[in-house]
Amino acid sequence: DTGVSQDPRHKITKRGQNVTFRCDPISEHNRLYWYRQTLGQGPEFLTYFQNEAQLEKSRLLSDRFSAERPKGSFSTLEIQRTEQGDSAMYLCASSPGRQGETQYFGPGTRLLVL
Amino acid sequence: GENVEQHPSTLSVQEGDSAVIKCTYSDSASNYFPWYKQELGKRPQLIIDIRSNVGEKKDQRIAVTLNKTAKHFSLHITETQPEDSAVYFCAASGGSYIPTFGRGTSLIVHP
Numbered sequence: 001d002t003g004v005s006q007d008p009r010h011k012i013t014k015r016g017q018n019v020t021f022r023c024d025p026i027s028e029h030n031r032l033y034w035y036r037q038t039l040g041q042g043p044e045f046l047t048y049f050q051n052e053a054q055l056e057k058s059r060l061l062s063d064r065f066s067a068e069r070p071k072g073s074f075s076t077l078e079i080q081r082t083e084q085g086d087s088a089m090y091l092c093a094s095s096p097g098r099q100g101e102t103q104y105f106g107p108g109t110r111l112l113v114l
Numbered sequence: 115g116e117n118v119e120q121h122p123s124t125l126s127v128q129e130g131d132s133a134v135i136k137c138t139y140s141d142s143a144s145n146y147f148p149w150y151k152q153e154l155g156k157r158p159q160l161i162i163d164i165r166s167n168v169g170e171k172k173d174q175r176i177a178v179t180l181n182k183t184a185k186h187f188s189l190h191i192t193e194t195q196p197e198d199s200a201v202y203f204c205a206a207s208g209g210s211y212i213p214t215f216g217r218g219t220s221l222i223v224h225p
Contacts (some may be wrong), residue, residue, distance in 0.1 A: 004157075031211070042120075042203045042215030043158065056212065092155070102148060103213065105157040 002026060002105035006092050010113045013082055021023045021109045024092030032075050033103060034067055035091040036060065043091055043105075049075060050097065082113045116141040118206050120216025124125045128224050133194050137187040137204035145207035147187045149178060152218075153200045161202075162189070194223045 002054050005024045005067050013019050025032045035043035046065070047057045051072040061067075064082075069075040077088055093103040117140040127133050139147075145166040149157035164171045164178045164187065164215075171178050180187040186204075191198055201220050207213035 033212075041219070042205075042218050045212050045214070047210060056210075101146075102160050102163060105150075105159070107157045 004092055004094050004104050005065050006090075006106040006109050008109055009107060010021075010110050010112075013086060017091050018080045019082060019111065020076055020080065021090055021111075022074060022076050023092030023094075023106055024074045024093070024102055027073075028061065028096070029094035029104075030072065031095045031096040031101075032069055033095070034075070034094045035093065037089040037091055039107070040072055046077075075098050079111075082111075087111055087113045116144060116206055116208070116214040118180070118204060118214045118216045120204050120219060122219060123217065124220045124222070125177045126141075126224065127194050128200075129196060131194055133189075133191045133221055135189045135202055135204070135221070136186060137206075137216050139206040139214075140185065141206070141208060142182075142185065144206040145209070146147065147163070147178070147180060148205050148207075148208045149189050150203045150215075152203065158203060172177070173210045173212075189222060191221075194221075196223050196225050199223045 002044040007022045032107045037043045047074040049069040064080045067077045089108045091108045092106040095103045120137045148163035151161045152158045159185040164180050175192045179188040203218050203219045204216045
């Protein structure tokens with residue numbers, strides 16, 4: 001499968017625990033995006049990378065959230081001290097890198113914080 | 115920043131009818147407008163997109179129109195089928211490289 005992949009697909013955790021999600025973009029896509037989606041809403045932008053550089057972060061991304069893309073390939077999104085309000089679908093997308101190019105989404109990681 | 119409004123939130127049609135979903139955007143610098151289809155529990159998938167240098171684009175039963183002056187764009191689905199039932203999202207992006215999504219339209223096609 002040459003599409004965007006995410007792992008895990010589902011995560012249940014207790015409030016206060018840390019979680020980490022992984023995204024593997026389409027190879028040779030140099031832009032990688034993280035979104036959060038809750039029921040009945042469109043994807044909300046969290047952050048994006050061009051190669052290994054994190055170029056922009058949303059105000060939605062509190063200090064408990066951190067993302068990395070150390071070698072410009074896969075990316076991780078970590079949430080520390082999870083809260084019930086963090087429960088959502090976390091989507092990753094990648095694009096070739098030209099302005100306005102199509103983003104290809106991964107299947108998402110569904111997080112439930114108890 | 116960009117603001118994208120999408121209407122209606124729910125659209126119910128009979129099989130074979132046409133469906134139209136409308137979006138407006140606020141940033142005149144936006145120049146790329148994709149539409150995504152998301153089935154329950156699945157990833158958003160691009161179904162059609164349009165750039166600001168064209169006014170209309172068609173792909174079989176799906177078409178998108180863009181009015182840059184009025185800052186709105188629409189998705190048209192003709193001869194709807196039950197498998198068209200899904201949530202549809204519009205988005206707008208431009209200089210920031212970051213698309214802003216609408217809140218989605220739940221399309222229900224009754225057989």
